Amino acid sequence: TLCGNEQALATAEKMAAWTGKYLNPISDEQWAKMQMVEHGGMNESLFNLYALTGKEQYLALARRFEHKKFFDPLAERKDELKGLHANTNIPKVIGAARGYELTGDQRYHDIADYFWHQVVAQRTYCTGGTSNGESWQGDPGQLADQLGEAAEECCCGYNMMKLTRHIFSWTGEPGAMDYYERTLFNSRLGTQDTDGMKMYYLSLMPGLWKTFGRHFDAFWCCTGTGSEEFAKLGDSIYFHDEQGLYVNLFIASELNWPEKKVTVVQKTRFPEEEGTTLTVRSAAPMKMPVHIRVPYWATQGVTVSINGKKQDAASTPSSYLALERTWNDGDQIQIAMPMSxxxxxxxxxxxxxxxxxxxxxxxxxxxxxxxxxxxxxxxxxxxxxxxxxxxxxxxxxxxxxxxxxxxxxxxxxxxxxxxxxxxxxxxxxxxxxxxxxxxxxxxxxx
Structure with a gap:
């Protein structure tokens, strides 16, 4: 999908064909037992292959990877996560989210929506991370006795951010991007050292320290995840709908939007700088709403100026502030967000x-x-x-x-x-x- 490499697609299809052939003779009872072993986001991969090819056999195979024992309680809005391995299961929910987007199956939506809200509200530390010793060991809201040397696993933060992208794309919920920002800055940044070594556990036990892998004899699932995520730091800075642009994160970047024939340049040193500046580049005047995220922590108010002129724009923490006007080339939006x-x-x-x-x-x-x-x-x-x-x-x-x-x-x-x-x-x-x-x-x- 990124490079248009036909050989890569053919390889993926052959892998899917092998998977289908392997699973064909396995009974549902046998398969349910096999699914108790970690198999990650196979459903997401197969849903994506279906989206690329339109071939129904990949859709059927993706549904075969639905883990009913895990999904059924979530579909009924029940938290039965205690004792489960966290990063085994988060990718399954990402797959459910993708399944909803491709099929409209409301059950998949309910699974992903309930899981995301429950984990974020009840099973997440101040960093945005989740898990202890790779698992959810307590009841909902039980975190005081979970601050161990293995709380939290790095892969969990990364995959919760992936799931958050899906949730936000459905709802535009500001709280989703509040969570994404919190997890990015606290759970994910700072987990790679100057030599590129990655972490497995980001310990929250008071008095401990960060630990990293080695090149040849100490690397883990989180090493691969870390390599992937540090190549994707541009994810989610901007979203758009049919009408306008959403500025979700305050990160120096340049957005090229060819369909609208517009470029937006964001300059900031956030978080050292408590604000950001957006410059619009457009060959012709263009009417477009620009939605600026007002973070949950912006309790001191947000000030918006356009070309140096302060705007009469009310802001509420954890919301989006809409600026709708005709934009000209060189227009600047200055945003001040005092932190406290x-x-x-x-x-x-x-x-x-x-x-x-x-x-x-x-x-x-x-x-x-x-x-x-x-x-x-x-x-x-x-x-x-x-x-x-x-x-x-x-x-x-x-x-x-x-x-x-x-x-x-x-x-x-x-x-x-x-x-x-x-x-x-x-x-x-x-x-x-x-x-x-x-x-x-x-x-x-x-």
Whole structure:
């Protein structure tokens, strides 16, 4: 689909033919047992092959890969995810989403929609990631006891972002892109080191550190996923419908939209810069709505100017602000989005809190004591027997009043009025050091 390579398509069709021939004599009872073993997104691949060729046998084969034992509760809006391997099952739901888009089967829609909303609302950490030890080990909303050395698996964040693209394309739901942004900046960025090594587990256990693979003897599923996702960072910055453009993410980029004969250039240093500038390039005047995402964290208001003139445009957090006018070549849209500190408590224990600045999770820097190259490169995750004690925070309530910015260091903060002075920085910036994402916060005595 990307290169128009006919040989690649022929190869994929032969692989599908082999798969169909292999499955033909297998009974439904036998197949149900076999599906308990990880088989990933085979349904998505076969739905996509059907979309490319229009051949009904690929549609039938995609439906054969429907995992009924997993899908049936989701179709009934029941969360029976406890104990299941997370990244075995997320790709199956992506396949259901693709199946809905190609067939209109409402059951597939309901499966994907319920699963996405349930995982995001009930089984997701402040980073946007999910799982512990590769599985959903608790009941919905039970996360306080899941902050282990193997929470979260990197592949899960990547695949949840893939699913989010489908959900957003159906609904235009601003919360979907709020989640996408949160996961991109906190769960996915910062999982590749300067030599290109990838992570398996992004540990959330306080006092541990990030671990990476090695070139020849330590690489995993997340190594391949990481290679794929770091080539796709342009995904989802922009969407469009028949009328206009949706600006979802604030990332320096250039969009060429040949059908509309328009180019949009986005210049920004976000998140260091709390805003962005869009420049329209068009050979002729063009009327088109431009929808700017107002993030959930933009509680201080958003200011929009066009060619330097401030616009009377009301904004609500977690919404889209529509700018509809005739655009001329060189028109500029300037957007200011002040960020502020806020807290993200664990749902089932509000005394466990993460500090955030805008969409960014801030991690406490705990030094490098005891760390070696061997502890950082090679293991699946950090050694849980080697944590570092993390001091509790004393605060007046659910307010980040225990933090203040460090002068001259963008996005860096420090604790105030605490027994131990610590520095916090965006999680994605931390390498080769211990950290904590979640803090135990005790209330001050009145």
């Amino acid at each position: 500190l806020h807290l993200a408590p664990i749902p089932d224990d509000r005394t466990l809190q993460a500090a955030m600045y805008g969409p960014l999770v801030l991690a406490g820097r705990l030094g490098t004591k005891g760390l070696t190259h061997e502890l950082t490169y090679g293991p699946l995750g950090p050694d849980e027997s080697r944590p570092l004690p993390v001091p509790a925070i004393v605060a007046s309530g659910d307010s980040p009043d225990w933090l203040e910015p460090v002068k001259g260091q963008p996005l860096v903060f420090q604790t105030i009025a605490q027994r131990s002075g610590l520095e916090l920085a965006p999680f994605y910036q931390l390498f080769d050091e211990r950290y904590t994402v979640y803090w135990k916060v005790n209330r001050k005595n009145a």
